[in-house]
Amino acid sequence: xxxIAVGSLAFDTVTTTEGTxxxxxxxxxxxxxxxxxxxSKPKLVGVVGEDFRGEPWKFLExxxxxxxxxxxxxxxxxxxxxxxxxxxFDTAITQDTQLNAFAKFKPVTPASYLADDxxxxxxxxxxxxxxxxxxxxxxxxxxxxxxxxFWINNTPDALREAFRHVDAIVINEGEARALSGETNLVTAGxxxxxxxxxxxxLKKGSHGVFVFGKDYLVSLPAYPIRKVVDPTGxxxxxxxxxxSYLDARKVDPSDREAMKKAAVYATVVAxxxxxxxxxxxxDRVTPAMIEKRTKEFCDIAGFMFE
Amino acid sequence: xxxIAVGSLAFDTVTTTEGTxxxxxxxxxxxxxxxxxxxSKPKLVGVVGEDFRGEPWKFLExxxxxxxxxxxxxxxxxxxxxxxxxxxFDTAITQDTQLNAFAKFKPVTPASYLADDxxxxxxxxxxxxxxxxxxxxxxxxxxxxxxxxFWINNTPDALREAFRHVDAIVINEGEARALSGETNLVTAGxxxxxxxxxxxxLKKGSHGVFVFGKDYLVSLPAYPIRKVVDPTGxxxxxxxxxxSYLDARKVDPSDREAMKKAAVYATVVAxxxxxxxxxxxxDRVTPAMIEKRTKEFCDIAGFMFE
Numbered sequence: 001x002x003x004i005a006v007g008s009l010a011f012d013t014v015t016t017t018e019g020t021x022x023x024x025x026x027x028x029x030x031x032x033x034x035x036x037x038x039x040s041k042p043k044l045v046g047v048v049g050e051d052f053r054g055e056p057w058k059f060l061e062x063x064x065x066x067x068x069x070x071x072x073x074x075x076x077x078x079x080x081x082x083x084x085x086x087x088x089f090d091t092a093i094t095q096d097t098q099l100n101a102f103a104k105f106k107p108v109t110p111a112s113y114l115a116d117d118x119x120x121x122x123x124x125x126x127x128x129x130x131x132x133x134x135x136x137x138x139x140x141x142x143x144x145x146x147x148x149x150f151w152i153n154n155t156p157d158a159l160r161e162a163f164r165h166v167d168a169i170v171i172n173e174g175e176a177r178a179l180s181g182e183t184n185l186v187t188a189g190x191x192x193x194x195x196x197x198x199x200x201x202l203k204k205g206s207h208g209v210f211v212f213g214k215d216y217l218v219s220l221p222a223y224p225i226r227k228v229v230d231p232t233g234x235x236x237x238x239x240x241x242x243x244s245y246l247d248a249r250k251v252d253p254s255d256r257e258a259m260k261k262a263a264v265y266a267t268v269v270a271x272x273x274x275x276x277x278x279x280x281x282x283d284r285v286t287p288a289m290i291e292k293r294t295k296e297f298c299d300i301a302g303f304m305f306e
Numbered sequence: 307x308x309x310i311a312v313g314s315l316a317f318d319t320v321t322t323t324e325g326t327x328x329x330x331x332x333x334x335x336x337x338x339x340x341x342x343x344x345x346s347k348p349k350l351v352g353v354v355g356e357d358f359r360g361e362p363w364k365f366l367e368x369x370x371x372x373x374x375x376x377x378x379x380x381x382x383x384x385x386x387x388x389x390x391x392x393x394x395f396d397t398a399i400t401q402d403t404q405l406n407a408f409a410k411f412k413p414v415t416p417a418s419y420l421a422d423d424x425x426x427x428x429x430x431x432x433x434x435x436x437x438x439x440x441x442x443x444x445x446x447x448x449x450x451x452x453x454x455x456f457w458i459n460n461t462p463d464a465l466r467e468a469f470r471h472v473d474a475i476v477i478n479e480g481e482a483r484a485l486s487g488e489t490n491l492v493t494a495g496x497x498x499x500x501x502x503x504x505x506x507x508l509k510k511g512s513h514g515v516f517v518f519g520k521d522y523l524v525s526l527p528a529y530p531i532r533k534v535v536d537p538t539g540x541x542x543x544x545x546x547x548x549x550s551y552l553d554a555r556k557v558d559p560s561d562r563e564a565m566k567k568a569a570v571y572a573t574v575v576a577x578x579x580x581x582x583x584x585x586x587x588x589d590r591v592t593p594a595m596i597e598k599r600t601k602e603f604c605d606i607a608g609f610m611f612e
Contacts, residue, residue, distance in 0.1 A: 088489050183394050185512075186530040206491075207513040208527055219607050221514055221525040224492040260609055298611035301525050303566055305604035 007123020024278035028123035031233030035240030134165035241269035313429020330584035334429035337539030341546030440471035529577035547575035
């Protein structure tokens with residue numbers, strides 16, 4: 001069992017009500033790995049510039065089981081994003097995007113990654129590349145894809161093609177509505193599930209998450225966070241924790257109760273993500289802190305039929 | 307054990323994406339009683355015009371254990387509200403409000419109501435009247451108050467005074483933010499709880515509910531509704547089901563697990579409310595339907611710590 005994860009590796013300059021942090025380690029692959037590492041360190045496929053050497057590289061080495069698929073482009077800088085969140089944390093206003101090395105991303109999945117019956121996570125990147133990587137990883141027992149409004153709006157056909165090559169997608173509320181044309185999130189999720197997928201994760205931020213399966217629906221509230229510091233990467237952290245749980249516990253996606261437990265676990269791990277800037281929120285977490293918060297989450301939201 | 311409930315009795319003309327219904331039975335007291343009646347039929351305190359005789363009165367007789375406190379004003383018409391919901395059901399645009407008999411509401415709680423150690427529910431009305439009724443019902447073991455933005459914005463001092471006479475309040479997201487000045491709903495609820503209350507119910511519509519207690523927090527998602535027909539009265543239905551559960555099961559508000567069960571029950575009952583126009587959604591429900599949906603809700607959202 002193992003995980004192959006593909007996505008962006010970046011530096012982020014982020015401003016929230018809690019302050020500004022410059023050139024923090026970021027990118028979907030970084031946040032995914034940071035959250036997955038507690039249960040299953042993924043094998044990464046990505047691209048960086050020379051500025052990723054040193055501390056950032058060491059950080060990834062601690063969270064991943066292999067960096068063989070991460071290319072370092074000579075003479076290039078890494079992907080850079082700068083953004084500011086509104087005071088309700090609902091919207092990120094992009095102030096600067098420099099693709100740099102990421103513009104030349106031609107992922108090659110190392111042959112060694114395909115051993116151990118891996119899961120595949122395709123982070124939010126160009127759907128043409130997602131389709132290409134899905135093709136390289138045909139043997140993976142379960143393939144998940146994350147996307148965003150940019151691809152839904154600008155390359156819908158390529159995205160629909162990418163959908164044909166995966167088993168599950170991870171989207172948020174706005175993306176679900178845009179993809180389905182439905183306002184109601186339950187019908188949106190069910191409409192998207194129907195033709196394509198074995199399951200669909202619909203993230204609702206502070207309002208929790210839906211997991212749509214072939215013949216079930218799971219709905220959980222978020223773990224209540226009193227002080228959000230930086231929401232960047234919370235969705236990728238949720239995905240990383242969720243996928244690591246599927247891998248470590250050998251979850252069958254048709255098993256509703258096991259999928260619910262994966263969602264509980266991911267809810268708890270992702271809740272730490274927003275309590276610090278960048279990767280800090282989760283990086284300082286211990287397994288004991290996850291267990292304690294899982295118990296708290298059960299006190300808050302857990303119940304059984306009687 | 308019993309419930310005294312005070313509030314509006316009205317006729318509503320409502321337009322949603324599903325159509326328009328004219329002069330349906332409505333009002334906070336009607337929706338509250340409709341949902342409470344499965345477990346504990348309340349004793350009502352309200353005012354109506356002569357147009358409430360016949361079918362509307364008969365309906366209330368079926369949902370209440372006493373109408374002794376409902377005054378019929380000769381020569382008057384009942385409260386009338388007309389509104390239209392936006393297609394996402396998030397906002398109701400008021401098109402007409404005629405207070406009619408409701409403008410002369412001077413509630414008198416019958417002495418007979420005060421037997422049986424009752425709970426008191428003060429529906430969304432002028433906080434001066436809420437304070438008055440709370441004074442008439444001093445002996446009630448638990449007093450709950452519902453309010454709305456109109457009173458928060460226009461009579462904040464009277465509302466603060468009313469808060470001093472109750473044990474718990476029922477508010478929604480916007481009201482919680484307006485009352486507390488906090489954007490984060492968890493800190494908003496905790497800030498409001500601190501000086502005043504034994505518990506606080508924070509309704510989030512399709513996003514579920516928080517129940518804040520002295521030393522606990524309960525958070526539940528909503529029961530997923532695929533087709534909303536009319537959200538009018540959903541909040542009052544939640545309150546009615548919740549209070550009826552507290553009454554019927556003799557719940558101690560400091561008992562987190564019992565309060566969580568009350569919230570699960572109210573979530574399920576209120577979910578039926580939005581599936582029909584006016585009182586129809588809940589009126590057609592049987593106890594077996596509630597039990598079936600409670601089981602489904604547990605499949606969707608129930609989990610335990612392991």
